Amino acid sequence: MSSAQKVRVRFAPSPTGGLHLGGVRTVLFNYLFARRHGGDFVLRIEDTDQTRFVEGAEEYIQRCLEWCGLEPDESPFKGGPYGPYRQSERKPMYREFALLLVESGKAYYAFDTPEELEYMRSSLKTAENPNPQYDHRLRMQMRNSLSLPQEEVDRLIQGGAPYVIRIRMPEGETIGFRDMIRGEVTFQTGQVDDKVLLKADGMPTYHLAVVVDDYHMKITHAFRGEEWLPSAPVHLLLWKYLGWEESMPQWAHLPLILKPDGNGKLSKRDGDRLGFPVFAMDWKDPKTGELTKGFKELGFLPESFVNMLAMLGWNDGTEQEIFTLDDLVARFDMDRVHKGGAKFNFDKAKWFNHEWIKFYPAEGLYELVEPLFAAKGVVSASAGSRGAVTRERIVDVIRLVKERCTFLTDFWDQSYFFFEDPVEYDMVAVGPKWNEKNKAFFEALSADIKQLVDFDAALLETNFKALATAHGIKAGELQMLFRVMLVGGKFGPSLFGIAAFLGKEKTAHRIDKAVAVFG
RNA sequence: GCCGCGUUGGUCAAUCGGUUAAGACGCCUCCCUUUCACGGAGGAAUGAGGGGUUCGACUCCCCUACGCGGUACCA
Numbered sequence: 001m002s003s004a005q006k007v008r009v010r011f012a013p014s015p016t017g018g019l020h021l022g023g024v025r026t027v028l029f030n031y032l033f034a035r036r037h038g039g040d041f042v043l044r045i046e047d048t049d050q051t052r053f054v055e056g057a058e059e060y061i062q063r064c065l066e067w068c069g070l071e072p073d074e075s076p077f078k079g080g081p082y083g084p085y086r087q088s089e090r091k092p093m094y095r096e097f098a099l100l101l102v103e104s105g106k107a108y109y110a111f112d113t114p115e116e117l118e119y120m121r122s123s124l125k126t127a128e129n130p131n132p133q134y135d136h137r138l139r140m141q142m143r144n145s146l147s148l149p150q151e152e153v154d155r156l157i158q159g160g161a162p163y164v165i166r167i168r169m170p171e172g173e174t175i176g177f178r179d180m181i182r183g184e185v186t187f188q189t190g191q192v193d194d195k196v197l198l199k200a201d202g203m204p205t206y207h208l209a210v211v212v213d214d215y216h217m218k219i220t221h222a223f224r225g226e227e228w229l230p231s232a233p234v235h236l237l238l239w240k241y242l243g244w245e246e247s248m249p250q251w252a253h254l255p256l257i258l259k260p261d262g263n264g265k266l267s268k269r270d271g272d273r274l275g276f277p278v279f280a281m282d283w284k285d286p287k288t289g290e291l292t293k294g295f296k297e298l299g300f301l302p303e304s305f306v307n308m309l310a311m312l313g314w315n316d317g318t319e320q321e322i323f324t325l326d327d328l329v330a331r332f333d334m335d336r337v338h339k340g341g342a343k344f345n346f347d348k349a350k351w352f353n354h355e356w357i358k359f360y361p362a363e364g365l366y367e368l369v370e371p372l373f374a375a376k377g378v379v380s381a382s383a384g385s386r387g388a389v390t391r392e393r394i395v396d397v398i399r400l401v402k403e404r405c406t407f408l409t410d411f412w413d414q415s416y417f418f419f420e421d422p423v424e425y426d427m428v429a430v431g432p433k434w435n436e437k438n439k440a441f442f443e444a445l446s447a448d449i450k451q452l453v454d455f456d457a458a459l460l461e462t463n464f465k466a467l468a469t470a471h472g473i474k475a476g477e478l479q480m481l482f483r484v485m486l487v488g489g490k491f492g493p494s495l496f497g498i499a500a501f502l503g504k505e506k507t508a509h510r511i512d513k514a515v516a517v518f519g
Numbered sequence: 520g521c522c523g524c525g526u527u528g529g530u531c532a533a534u535c536g537g538u539u540a541a542g543a544c545g546c547c548u549c550c551c552u553u554u555c556a557c558g559g560a561g562g563a564a565u566g567a568g569g570g571g572u573u574c575g576a577c578u579c580c581c582c583u584a585c586g587c588g589g590u591a592c593c594a
Contacts, residue, residue, distance in 0.1 A: 014594050049593060114592075121591095128520045131590050164592050182524070191522050192590090199592040206594050230523055230589035253524085256587075260530080263586055311543095315532065319542050338532085341587065345530050348544045358557080404556040414555085429554085476553045483554055491555035 007039025009221045011072070012210070014046040015057035018283030018292055019064045021266060021344065022225060022257045025309045029254060030223050031070045032310070032332035042217055043072035045086045048203045055286050064280040067302050069325055082217040087209050094204035097212050097242060098165040098197050102145070106241040107197055109163045110134075110144040111156055133193035136171050165198040167207075167234060167241075175233050180221075180252035180334045187233040195234050207231060211238040214249055222249040223334075226341070227265075229253045252334050255313050256341040266344050268292055276346040280305065299407030300349075301368070304356035308349045313338045322355055354406045362399035366391065369398055369411045376412055378419045389419065396501070400493045414492070418501060421510055422488025425517060430484050434518050438481060441471045445482075446511040449504050457500040460507075464496070485514035 009030045013023060034041040043065070047053050062077055074080025084090055101107035112120070117134070120142065124132035132138065139146055144166070145153045157163065169192050176186030197208040204212070214222060232251070239248040259270040271278035271292070281294035295305050307323050315321075316331040323331070357365070370380055373394060381388030401414040445467055452459070464482075468475040483495050486507065492498060499507045 012594095016594080046594070052593065110592095112592095117592085126520080130520060133521090133590065162592095166592095185523075187523075196592050201592080203592085205592070225588095226524065227588055228594090232523090255525085258587080265587080311531070313531095317533070319533085321531095321543060340525050342532090343530060345544065348531065351544055401556090403558095474553090479553060487554090489554080493554095493556085494552095495554080 005218075005220055007034060007037040007220050008042060008218055009034045009039065009223065010042040010044050010214070010217060010219050012044040012046050012213070013061055014049065014052065015061065016049075016052045016054050017057055017285065018268070018279035018281075018294070019061055020268065020278045020280075021309065021312075024064065024068065024280050024305075025257065025312060026223065026225060026254060027065065027070050028068070028306060028309055028328075029252075029314070029332075029334075029337070032328050033221060033223065033334060035329040036332050039220070040073045041070075042080070042082070042219070043075035043077075043085065044213060044217065045076050046206065046209065047086055047088045048206070048209060050201075050203075060281070060283060067281060067296055068306050069302060070306075087204070087213065090209075090213070091202060091204075093216075094208055094212055095198060095202060098204070098208060101167070101197070101238075101241055102165060104241065105168070106237075107165050107167050108139075108145045108194075109153060109157065110142065110166045110194075110196075111148075111161055111163050112143050113162075116143065134166070135193040136169060136190060139166075139168075139194055162200040164196045164200050166194040166196050167237065169194055169234075169237070175236050177232065177236055177251060179229075180250055181255075181337050182253065182339055185229065185232065189233060189237070192233050195231070197238075207234050207238065211235055211242065211244075215239075215242070215244050215247055218247075219249045221252070223252045223254060226253045226256050252337070255338050257312060258341045258343045260344050260346065274346070276349070295349075299409035300353050301356045301360065301408065303360075304353040307356065308352040311352075312342045312344070322352075322359070350406050357405050357408070358403050360402070362395050362402060365398050365402060365408075366395050368408050370394060372409065372412055373419075376416065376419075400497065400501070404491075404493075417487040417492065417498070421506075421513065422486070424488055425514065426484050426489045427518075429490055430481060430518055433477065433481055437471065437473065438478060439515060439518070441468065441473060441478060442481070442485070442511050442515050444471070446508045446515070449508045449511070452504055455500065455504040455507075457494070457496040460499050461496040482511075486510050 011027045011030045013019065031041050033039075043061075045058055045061075047058070058076070062075070065071055072078075074082065074085065076083075076085040079085075098107060102109065120134075120138070121132050124138075134142065141147070146168070148156075169189050171190045173189040174186055175189055176184055179185050195207050196205050198204055210222075213219075232253075236248075239245050257266045258264060259266045260274060266278060268278050277293040277295050277298055279292050279294045281296045283292045283294065284290070285292070296302070303324065306325060306328075310323060310328050310332075311321060314332070314337045316333070317336060374380065378394070379388045380391055380394055397415045397418045398411065401411065404414055405411050445464065448463060448467060449455070449460070452463075464478075465475045468478055479495055480490065483490060483492070486495070486498055486502070502510070
């Protein structure tokens, strides 16, 4: 590509289900690179395999990208100058180029049936060669336009015999390219098999489609998972054979995200097994009805999800770990992407979310937390309307408890006592400390509170301590009991702050109620 | 089997020939707080093995081992 060319990158998922971590990170790196260089980010759907295409998956991908804030400039949904953006809608052009390759002798027709291929593989299979390949050593023994006489080929094609088009890999060439992450990578063409380019149903395989699409969509940089590295020589040759070598994008093969225990690529199963999500958002498989949990629904902020993924395989060389999307765009550099795969660590993911919740302004958290509160019956309303909690009050609560929430879904458990009386008390904690003397203190405290005109945390604390002294009890001994009376358990923010927040009636009421329960 | 890519603490990782080999997560101890957290101080824990090159290798080269990926009319 010429240096004057505008940077264009693409994310090309196949709509076969939920978007897992590796997928989102690939989008992220594509997006960051595009934005970093003022370029375009293109979403292209690879729906060439009808057997794996899943209804609704395309829209799901769109929603995930939206949630993460990684919206494409061009996509099947919003269009763009290089559409269509679904491979199924570009079908005719793939065939055209496959035929062109046959004409120039770089590809050939193959008539072998699936059964014949199966037979070839099983009969040639040995301990030394468990996976016989359809390659230069074997192709003349198979039924194709290289091994068959021309008349036979014509007859088969005219007779409507099904066929695929395979690339004809040369025998003894060394071919290579410069990967942006790995440096020079080379392959011997003779080691690579004659990959199918065009399937019998007329659809292209990934190999043909990426090349044709990337060329026509003027893609300048192609980033994909490391699992694609072995097929790079096929793509390299295709760019060359099609005469587009000058326009070939620069490639980077991203390291894999590995399962936390053992080795290997992280899969949906690992999440189920180890109890964490592997998809960005909840995904319900329409065929099986099976639900796979997502980070969003678990209570992740999109910012922390993106931040966490960016740090899996990349860092800017400093000690900074918390980045906004804008920070990432400003700092991202493909040269600093790791070569080795990274094991996913859910504890670290949780830490990122916790950090983000702590730093996030309470006002901003409101929109995300309010629906969760509403689901519990806490209806927010503008100040003044009866029976409802004001937005300001909810924001105050969020501010008070956010540092102890790891997930957005923790907010209710950490703050329900601001909205309703505790229904259960931690009697295990209360039991050993509850006695007649303490009971008398709390009865007095309740009466005292009811008489107060002003009621704030500082005043309450002063009164509380004075009263404790008057009763000959150390204030500290009583605080835990007071806490359980107000919140039900041994947790939550500053005690007197909670009481002040509740107001004197509710505070006194909860004391009375607890005294009755404690006995 | 063949081909390709990898390999710094349990995990994420810095280092681009000279450092006491950072930092973070997790774990442990202590402080703060008579709650849970937050915060603060400290601790244990790392260069797969073997050869080179070099005055000097975690860093460069080779071999081995190990891991992963690919080896489909799936992507």
